[in-house]
Amino acid sequence: MLRIVASASRPSSVSLLSVAHRRNLSSTSARQADITLTVDGKEVTVPQGSALIQACEAAGSPIPRFCYHDRLAIAGNCRMCLVEVARSPKPVASCAAPAMPGAVVFTNTPLVHEAREGVMEFLLSNHPLDCPICDQGGECDLQDQSIRYGSDRTRFHEIAGKRAVSNKDLGPIVKTSMNRCIQCTRCVRFANEVAGVEDLGTTGRGNDLQIGMYVEKMMDSELSGNVIDLCPVGALTSKPYAMQARPWELKTTESVDVLDALGSNIRVDSRGVQVMRVQPRTNDNVNEEWISDKTRYAYDGLRFQRLTTPLIKGPDNRFVTASWPDALAAIAAGLNQTGAKGNEIKAIAGHLADTETLVVLKDLINRLGSDNLASDLEGKYGNAPPVHGIDVRSNYSFNSTIAGVESADAILLVGTNPRHEAAVLNSRIRKSWLHTDLVVGMVGTRADTTYGFEHLGEDAKALEKFLSGKVKGEFAERWAQAKRPLIMVGSSMAEHADGEAVFGMLARYVAATGERIVREDWNGFNVLQRVASRPALYETGFVPSRAATSTTPKFIFLLNADEVDPASIPADAFVVYQGHHGDRGAALADVCLPGCAYTEKSSTWVNTEGRSQLGRAAVPPPGAAREDWKIVRALSEVLGVDLPYEDLVGVRDRMWAISPSLVRWDGLEGTSLEVAKAGLGSLMSNFYQTDVVSRASVTMAQCTRAFVTREKTSLEGLGKEPLQAHA
Amino acid sequence: MSFSKAFSPALREIRILCSQTGAASAGTRQFITSKYPAIKQHNPDLPVLIREASGTPARVFARFEMGVEKHVELDNLSAKDVESKVVTLLGS
């Protein structure tokens, strides 16, 4: 645990699996007994194998550091964390020294102070004095620590000047100013261990050591933005945020990311009405300390192309601005004019719809007599109930939990590329792959993950072949012995022609393996959602009824639905779009209602695990835009529908009545074993042999055979398309 | 009315809330395990949302046409009582 050598090289072109090529012989460490030592006269107990710096932290003695980071391997090269240990002739670098039982440590003695001052002097001797123009100013570890530990005068008289290092081009996200680098190598370790981009390293030696890629190359990673947070000085800063703001001008709001379905915890920094930047917030259950680049940098999109006032399409097919009462009245008139009744009234929820609004909209549509609650899944799939069903939460959730991925010993990816669908989760798989014996198998389009995997085939037939045990190979062998096998099905399987067969196959397989995959302490059947709104959509039952599937809609309400296929919207239908951006959805609309983006409203988001989290408003909505659920509530009034709540508390009471877990923010409500099994049972579509009596029944066996045979014949049509992960 | 035939088309959605482990929900959980497959078999298109949350009072909601929703409390009831309560709710 203490030292993890980032030695794994990742097979990029060939999907190598053999353990021999990728990691050290032993890299796991069993948790051992606790040990006790004394830090600054205080007794402290830490697990054996902890670094001394951790013991000091535990004792409440802060240790300055640059290179040490909890989540990265230990380098021990900045020497800032020197402490005095009794009976040690020299100060000890506390990050690289293991805490020993009975050690007596001092962190606040003249020796320690002098040592740190000396280290600081060396670090500063080559550090430019450009704090006034440095973006790190105000949140710079070097600045802060030099105030506390630095010398108050300079002895630097080198005529030749300070070391000069050319800047590197790491792409559109990370701005470099390599003169400021103090070679802590945090970025190098992050890139190699967490991001899996083994292109960053140190070249040269001694005073000339520099961080870079040697050849000219960009940092091709979806997690590259995290090196900016890791950099203790201003060597790596954010390019989009460059020279934009100072940390002390910013207002910080803790919120939740909605650009994938992980629900990464974020911190939105805003100045006035503008979001200036987004940074990660630590949550070990979700995103640890990382966020993807999309999460971090999509915020500038919140400034452009916004809908700021209600718009009504005039007779010449051009939008004219309108007041809220006019826009709502236009919708009521539109509904009347089309004469839409029952399921002809359709709502389509998009990727960025928040839970409160979904609940209110569902109530409204239901009360208008319709069950046509579609979503903008690819193609026609949003217009029908999803193939995995929504009855039981475990059928569409990531049941092993995101943190639980690390305890899996074999992972089967089905039609998913976690690197794109949930980049932070992918880094967890890589972490586990590096440090444990994890093996990964993949069915679906081959992708460049950041770890080795065995490619089992592209289509549903290949999956069937694997599940029936006809595949030989290391992965199949290890999978058969795995104690905590994990199946990860991509959400795109619900939008695939073979989706139903895939889910059926997996459900039957899980049932056939008995206690292996789904049991009391482990649920290894996972659906990885990739869109923030979907788990909430399914949780609240926002799906169309079977009858609604075949109805031609006359009135369509698009809630943040921009991915909807324009061809699926009848030309004569009256279309309302509610959302925050004037994109594809708005272009289809007769009336546009400006809503809030995720940084502008306090709303609930459910992540792929089923964890509900509260996003908070960082900035006010632009122009006349209003909070989304309030718009729908106002519309209900105009349409003459009575909804039983008037304020946010009322809406959340309603959410509690729909599913109590929706308002248990930050907590995770699991699914009990029986219910999870019942849920998988409904996927099997085989109700003939569910108990001892029917299993003993010959008739039922024949039914099953007939059924299974039918399934087998339906397999003939399988595999026309690869199980492609959503890009 | 029993669970071995299709419900009235006026019934649009059933929602069962219960606790995963709580004793008060034991009857409801038993009801789910014994009756859910039958309900699903005869009403394959009817959403029967099972929403668990620890310690939540067991309840069942039925949504009928035009968004009319009714519910009954099932806390501390045996599986049999749950069944009869649900039958009354769905039949009403």
Add this chain to the structure above:
Amino acid sequence: MLRLPRRLPRLSPPSSRLISSTAPKRSDALFIHRDTPYNNPEIAFKFDAQNLKRAQEIISHYPPQYKKAATIPLLDLGQRQNKGWTSISVMNYVAELLEMPPMRVYEVATFYTMFNREPIGTNFVQVCTTTPCMLRGSTDILNTTCAHLGGLKPGETTKDGKFTVIEVECQGACSNAPMMAVNDDFYEDLTPETTKKILDAFAKGEKPKPGPQSGRKTSENSAGLTALTTKPYGPGEFCQPEFQ
């Protein structure tokens, strides 16, 4: 009253070398690869059959999961095949052969100064100027070398591409100071005259005899042996009878 220290007048012209002579190195020129017509990844490099066999032999010394331990010997092999310098293609090839990220090889190749990342002349003259050699007159040897090769500066290659001269740190032959290494051989106990002779021989394509140029044997006392003058005794002599 305090007297302000006066700057001492310089008594003599600067002796041939200053105490601190390391020129400020501009790092980017050293530790970043920039594509040039003679050094870019497009230029193919592959071990020839003989070296490939040798490479495989070297790799077989290490356990398969620690294949990367062969980085340095393989880079050396590549450097020898590639006219004495390690081009980017050599590094990429070694990385490919050892199945490791190229950056890990670049790190090694830039760390060790004996990997030349720029082309060198046929004869690579490395003059030691560390303290023992300096005390024994290595400055003269360096100056002679540079002047004799047509006024080079350390680090430069002659126009005909036959010689590259660099200053190096201690080569571990201090007892035979001053010394220089030409390619893989040490030429020791140098004087400006012997230095010129050696360089001339190399220029003609000959290979002078390596070792001390003063005529003494290895690092024996040049004034003749004062100890150990008798014949060394062999095994069994002066032993108990039973061991004889």
